[in-house]
Amino acid sequence: MLSAVRAASRAASAAAQQQRRSFRCSVLGAAGGIGQPLSLLMKLNPRVKSLTCYDVAPFVPGVGVDLAHINTGSTCIGYGKDDLKKALDGCDVVVIPAGV
Secondary structure, eight states, X not given: OHHHHHHHHHHHHHHHHXXXXXXXXXXXXXXXXXXXXXXXXXXXXXXXXXXXXXOSSTTHHHHHHHHHTSOSSSEEEEEOTTOHHHHHTTOSEEEOOOOO
């Protein structure tokens, strides 16, 4: 009886661990009118452990710095025009609100 309770407890704990999984995310087009608020919402999401913001606009590193100052459990870095590979390195989720 006690072993069945322990097994059920382990299964519940494993399910809870899977739900707490954290993601490394990237927003491509983070300097635009949709990209900035989207980046803010992703920074506030407790499942995001790391956020990278990329855009061809020259001020996107500043957007990343602004978001990095928000007190959450995730980090945020902004990347400019020549750093696309750095922005995408190791990402689990990529969102592209950029329009041309």
